[in-house]
Amino acid sequence: MKTLNNQSLLYDEDCPMCTLYTAAFIKTRMLDANGRKPFVSITDAKANYIDMDRAKNEIVLVDTENKTVSYGIDGLLKVLGFSFPIIEKFGNWKPMNYLLKKLYKFISYNRRVIIPSKENTYTKTQCIPDFNHFYRILHIIFVTVFTAIVLFYYSKNISLIPNGNWTRELVLATGQIGFQFLFIQKMKVEKQLNYIGNLVTISLMGSLLLFPILLLQNLVSPIVTLVWFGLAVSLMIAEHYRRTTILELPKYLTATWILYRTIALVIILKF
Structure with missing residues (x-):
C-alpha cells in the first residue's frame, strides 16, 4: 500500500x-x-x-x-x-x-x-452525531423489511412452522416494534427511536446469522436449520440484554422482547 x-x-x-x-x-x-x-x-x-x-x-x-x-x-x-x-x-x-x-x-x-457505546460523561468535547429523524426512521424501515424477507425464506425450511407468506413476516417484524413501544412510550421521542433503532439492528444481526443456512439450504438437514435458528435467537436475546445495559434502559425490555416472540410463535403454530 x-x-x-x-x-x-x-x-x-x-x-x-x-x-x-x-x-x-x-x-x-x-x-x-x-x-x-x-x-x-x-x-x-x-x-x-x-x-x-x-x-x-x-x-x-x-x-x-x-x-x-x-x-x-x-x-x-x-x-x-x-x-x-x-x-x-x-x-x-x-x-x-x-x-x-x-x-x-x-x-x-x-x-x-x-454499534452502541456507553455515553462518555468524562469528556466535554464529544463526537456525538446529530439526531436525524429521517435517517433513523429509514434505518428502521429498511432493516424491518430486510428481516421480514429473510425470515420468510428461512421459515420455508422449518417443517414445524406452518407455511406462511411475506406479509405474515412483515406483520410480525413490525408487531415487535409496536409491542415494545407499549413499554417505552413515556420516554422522550429520541430515546424511543434510539431503542427501536437498536431493536431492529438486533433483528438484522439475527437475519445475517440465518443467511448462511439460506445459501446452503440444499446441503443442510431440517434439524440443522432448526438448531441454527434456535442459536440465532439465543444470541439475539443476549445482544438485546447487552444493548439495554449499555443504553441504561430497563432490563424488563428483554423479558417483553422474549414474551412477544413466544406469543407470536404460539399464534403461528395454532393458526
Whole structure:
C-alpha cells in the first residue's frame, strides 16, 4: 500500500465502528502512524479551520501541512484513492458520489445504533452525531423489511412452522416494534427511536446469522436449520440484554422482547 503522509483522520473514539476502520488504515499503512486522532484531541488551533458541527457527523481528514480539511466520503476517497486511484476516480463520478454521500450519512447518523457505546460523561468535547429523524426512521424501515424477507425464506425450511407468506413476516417484524413501544412510550421521542433503532439492528444481526443456512439450504438437514435458528435467537436475546445495559434502559425490555416472540410463535403454530 502507498502511505498518505501528513494526513490525519479525526474519528469518534467512542464509536467501535469508527475505531475499527481507522485502525485498519494505519495497519495497512494507507496512513502513517499519526494518521488518526480522536475527535477530543482537536486543539483550538485546529478548531479555527474545522467545522466542529460538521465534524460530529462526518469524519474529518486534516492535511497537517496545508491546514485544509476534507469531510466524510471525500476524505475517505482521498485515503483510499492514494493507494487505489481507480476507487477515487469512480467514487468521484457524480452519480456514484451522490449515492456514496447518502450511504455515508445513513451509516453515520445511525452509527450509535448499529454499534452502541456507553455515553462518555468524562469528556466535554464529544463526537456525538446529530439526531436525524429521517435517517433513523429509514434505518428502521429498511432493516424491518430486510428481516421480514429473510425470515420468510428461512421459515420455508422449518417443517414445524406452518407455511406462511411475506406479509405474515412483515406483520410480525413490525408487531415487535409496536409491542415494545407499549413499554417505552413515556420516554422522550429520541430515546424511543434510539431503542427501536437498536431493536431492529438486533433483528438484522439475527437475519445475517440465518443467511448462511439460506445459501446452503440444499446441503443442510431440517434439524440443522432448526438448531441454527434456535442459536440465532439465543444470541439475539443476549445482544438485546447487552444493548439495554449499555443504553441504561430497563432490563424488563428483554423479558417483553422474549414474551412477544413466544406469543407470536404460539399464534403461528395454532393458526
